[in-house]
Amino acid sequence: MLMQARLETVDCPCCESDGHRHWASENGYSAVKCAECGTVYIRERPRGEDISAAARDGVHPTDEGTLDQRLHRQGWKVPFYAGIVRRFFEGEKDLRWLDVGAGNGEFVEAVQRALPDVQALGIDPMEVKVARAQQRGVPITAQTLEEVTGSYDVISIINVFSHIPDFQHFGGLIRARLKPGGSLFIETGNGGDLPSRADYPGELLLPDHLVFSGIDQMKQTLGRLGFGRVEHWSRRTDHPLWAAKQLVKSTLKGKPKVFVPWTRSFRTVFYRAYLDG
Template sequence: MNMDVLSTNLESINCPCCGTNSNTPWGEELGFSVVRCIECRLLYVNPILKSNCIDVAVREGLHSIGGNQLDVRSRRVPRKIRYYQSKLKVMFSDLWQSGKRIDWVDVGAGYGETLEAVRDLAPPGSVLVGVEPMKYKAEMARKQGLEIRNSYLEPGMFQADVISIVDIFSHIPDFHSFLQIVTKNLKTGGEIFLETGNLADLALRSEFPNELGLPDHLVFAGEPQVRRYLTEAGFDVIQIKKQRVDGFLSFCKSVVKKLLGRPVVLGIPYASHYRQLLIRARLRS
């Protein structure tokens, strides 16, 4: 990787959560550094890619870094549909049982797995829409019969009962501003379903048994930081579920990645404190 070319596309930033500029090194991957904010403990990439580089990568699914290309388009994973069905069926049981139509928007819909799960749960007459800025993913999701808008979420696009924000927190440089846009797309008393990892709850990089996904991933929170973001945006947290992800199957996948030369840290199965956080929160009236 040509680091001279890379450095021209980087800029130093303050903490995306609390705004302070005091931090300590925490981890590295593919020439990028993750630091921990001394004030609020958030983890974030610093220096970060400039916003125009991030935008191109988000829309095209390709990072051009120092003359190399990193493909971050991933692929559709059908088993995610069953996973989100099982989680959402319980966490939003009152919505499904009410029988009332629901306006549900999935932001960063990707290949549409979350929206497919909601489609199988929602009462008749519900309106389900996905928003996905990456053209390739949006096109693939439409092939599943989903309504997908190929764009970023903008203020006033929707009047939703629920907005789901699944595994995109780490891709968003300024989550405060993003949540302000989210609130402008919710009905009074509307809710969000947010899923992200608790990486910032881990003391050391070695405690996370996987790759960080840099520079596609930019910010890593823990439970305290997520609660802070939501509270400051006007949300009350209703429920948080924690999902272990360091099972034997995950370990086997990490071994394969390691053999392929990916920057994976191998850990003992069922030993990590890393969890996926599944959060239901309601906008205060």
Template sequence: MIENLENKKVSAKSTLRVKDYFLTNEEFDLVPHSQYGFLKTQPQPKNLDRYYESENYISHTDSQKNWFDKLYQFLKNYNIRYKLNLLPKDTKTILDFGCGTGEFLAHAQKRNLTVFGIEPNPTALKIAQTKLGNNKIRDIGIEEISEQFDVITLWHVLEHIPDLENFIPELISKLKPDGKLFIAVPNYQSYDASFYKNHWAAYDVPRHLWHFSPNSMQRLFSDFGMKIEKTYPLWLDSYYVSLLSEKYKKSQQPLGLLRAIVIGTISNLRGIRSKNYSSVIYEIGKK
């Protein structure tokens, strides 16, 4: 199991200093974890909720106010269909932890799956409940669920969870014996991450508390009796993240847009060989 995740196993040397470009402009350090190889955001604020308090935090809304919002919603809908097609054919029940505005579950329900979602953000929760009903989307802890599911999904959620060492066993306990986890997280070892360095938008400190790579995910879940069975790329994430990174760099347009397309394409092409895509979906089963 994870031992002393908060201190002893974390190196004191910062890999990178990164700014919260989205909201506060505060700076944070990314520190390597010597046991597992992921990076930890330090310091981790005690009041994390205030770092989500913005109407511009797009994953908590269905906003289409401008072209950037519309692009995000288009990419989201494409990715939802892509994700659903990855699920085992015999899937009947699904829990989406951190379900946001519920769009993934709404599509899953249309495919006759029995769905349940957990969402702590009040704005996103209200939108999701409007789509699916108060009984299917709730703001509760994973430990409060009594059912088990064929599939549990976390789409860009694990990096937000403060207490991994207690959360992961609870998550696994909600799987049926042959159930699967599908977890998508950014990959700090991708080409676009190495290109943009401290401007890489997927660091998203301090909302992202942990920064994973394929190897660190394997090592982490192995300690909980799980194994990564398959990985899948999220092809469009490299373009979206590169475009947002160019925005954080205050790049002039249209040069920034063109460079984001080039970097996103290079990242995907390199990922075909290395498997270090900008974002990776992990299909995880019990050993």
């Protein structure tokens, strides 16, 4: 099959070990769990140029057809993320903030709401999302991180980590654009901490998601990039509303399944990593 001919094989993106065990399958792709550090990742994945093209277009080829990630703005995210930003950055002023992978702009709007004195900008390679944000007056441009100039006090990647094929390279680009003592702000799940696929809520969205880190793995990765101090805060997602939504989704697919709230080990994790001065 053409898609299979365009795959490349990679070792663990965290520790570079080639030891692994099967963890999950979805959309014609397999996710494995590293035998050394526990990171979950797609071992046979699309080539780099195809990953970049999918990031621009928002559409990923799969064995079942395509996975369309050209999602629309979700307004509830703005007040939610504004509260998160206040938790980590309350009282800080005159910051230059760059949000990478800003999508439809909800997080940039949240920073503007939570910290009115902050100059917040966003970039995203997907032009359809950038156009939506710009129509709302949100300062987002269709750029890649390589194209960004200037330096920033904070760079954020919100639910972006799992999409990045080589975070050591990507993290180096971030570091080069941070001011001394600046910080990287991350949101991602703790998929690498989960023993089995059954512990992960919902779809994995392979191959849009390439890597699933755990907390210790993330701290190791950030440490290698020169972020000496890392704060993190974990948030549960398996609340009763989530359980009800999962029941509805499974019923619509013809396979109703009951989900019990407050029983899952999956967490959404926020990190603030400080660059060594």
